[in-house]
Amino acid sequence: MIAPRSAEYDLRERDAIREVLAETRPDLVVHLAAVVGGIGANMATPGQFFYENAAMGIHLIEESRLAGVTRFVCIGTVCAYPKHAPTPFREEDLWNGYPEETNAPYGLAKKMLLVQLQAYRQQYGFEGIYLLPVNLYGPRDNFNERTSHVIPALIKKCDDALTSGADSITCWGSGRASREFLYVDDAADGIVAAAARYDGEEPVNLGSGQEITIAELTTLIAELTGFGGEIVWDQSKPDGQPRRWLDTTRAERDFGFRAGTELREGLKRTIDWYRATREDATQASIGSGSKS
Numbered sequence: 001m002i003a004p005r006s007a008e009y010d011l012r013e014r015d016a017i018r019e020v021l022a023e024t025r026p027d028l029v030v031h032l033a034a035v036v037g038g039i040g041a042n043m044a045t046p047g048q049f050f051y052e053n054a055a056m057g058i059h060l061i062e063e064s065r066l067a068g069v070t071r072f073v074c075i076g077t078v079c080a081y082p083k084h085a086p087t088p089f090r091e092e093d094l095w096n097g098y099p100e101e102t103n104a105p106y107g108l109a110k111k112m113l114l115v116q117l118q119a120y121r122q123q124y125g126f127e128g129i130y131l132l133p134v135n136l137y138g139p140r141d142n143f144n145e146r147t148s149h150v151i152p153a154l155i156k157k158c159d160d161a162l163t164s165g166a167d168s169i170t171c172w173g174s175g176r177a178s179r180e181f182l183y184v185d186d187a188a189d190g191i192v193a194a195a196a197r198y199d200g201e202e203p204v205n206l207g208s209g210q211e212i213t214i215a216e217l218t219t220l221i222a223e224l225t226g227f228g229g230e231i232v233w234d235q236s237k238p239d240g241q242p243r244r245w246l247d248t249t250r251a252e253r254d255f256g257f258r259a260g261t262e263l264r265e266g267l268k269r270t271i272d273w274y275r276a277t278r279e280d281a282t283q284a285s286i287g288s289g290s291k292s
């Protein structure tokens with residue numbers, strides 16, 4: 001098994017893709033590489049998020065087919081769902097509307113890879129499957145304040161306030177939007193189970209099936225970090241998608257996946273990891289943030 005870094009093989013370059021496939025000759029490719037970020041990063045660099053995610057995926061799928069790869073697992077995203085999809089989001093509703101505007105370029109770029117895999121299955125019999133993970137979190141997440149997602153951003157805000165003695169933190173939006181979160185180890189288990197047991201053309205949600213508002217999440221993170229100050233909502237900033245909650249029955253039915261980590265437990269582990277490696281985490285994320 002190899003997990004090459006972008007410095008070794010830049011997947012935006014078709015030659016680099018050919019090279020890594022020729023050198024490693026994989027039977028199975030799990031396409032996880034992407035440029036990702038929170039609402040701020042998506043709004044700041046929508047063109048880059050569209051182009052790089054589309055280009056990496058399109059070329060990797062085509063070159064994998066040409067190289068004789070027997071199975072391909074493509075990691076999509078919940079950002080591909082329509083802005084107002086009925087909750088819980090069912091895979092059947094994936095095409096019933098345009099995604100929420102702030103992350104549409106990212107979500108649609110990745111959604112095209114589902115179309116590509118379905119077309120390749122039909123024309124070439126290429127065994128590609130497509131998974132739709134909900135928001136992910138856990139140890140080793142990106143804590144760079146410019147590019148991080150909501151959980152690391154909130155952990156860092158609370159932790160910084162405790163260090164500086166600030167008596168309030170300011171958070172984006174109204175707090176009324178909802179999200180669902182999947183712990184990193186559960187996401188990895190789900191991907192492995194799907195790779196081993198699922199071979200259908202239909203996309204499959206990967207989630208925990210638990211919805212929580214951003215205000216509730218913030219209160220929980222404040223409690224777990226020990227921050228007791230005021231939480232101020234900056235409503236001049238966007239909420240992003242109004243609700244996110246996945247129907248996870250297909251993953252359970254088709255490959256027996258069910259998330260096992262409670263949010264509270266997963267958050268505790270993430271906070272512990274961040275505090276143990278605070279300096280390294282911030283420095284490493286600043287480095288990787290330059291690409292997104």
Ligand SMILES: NC(=O)c1ccc[n+]([C@@H]2O[C@H](COP(=O)([O-])OP(=O)(O)OC[C@H]3O[C@@H](n4cnc5c(N)ncnc54)[C@H](OP(=O)(O)O)[C@@H]3O)[C@@H](O)[C@H]2O)c1
Binds near residue numbers: 031034056132133142
């Ligand atoms: N995070 C979430 O909440 C979430 C939710 C749903 C789906 N997903 C999907 O899950 C996957 C992993 O996301 P993540 O949050 O773990 O992202 P991440 O931590 O930023 O990791 C992305 C990876 O992509 C690699 N990469 C980026 N540009 C590349 C390039 N040009 N060539 C080669 N590799 C490149 C990076 O490699 P280097 O570090 O070596 O640069 C990095 O290891 C992505 O497909 C994402 O769309 C994430």
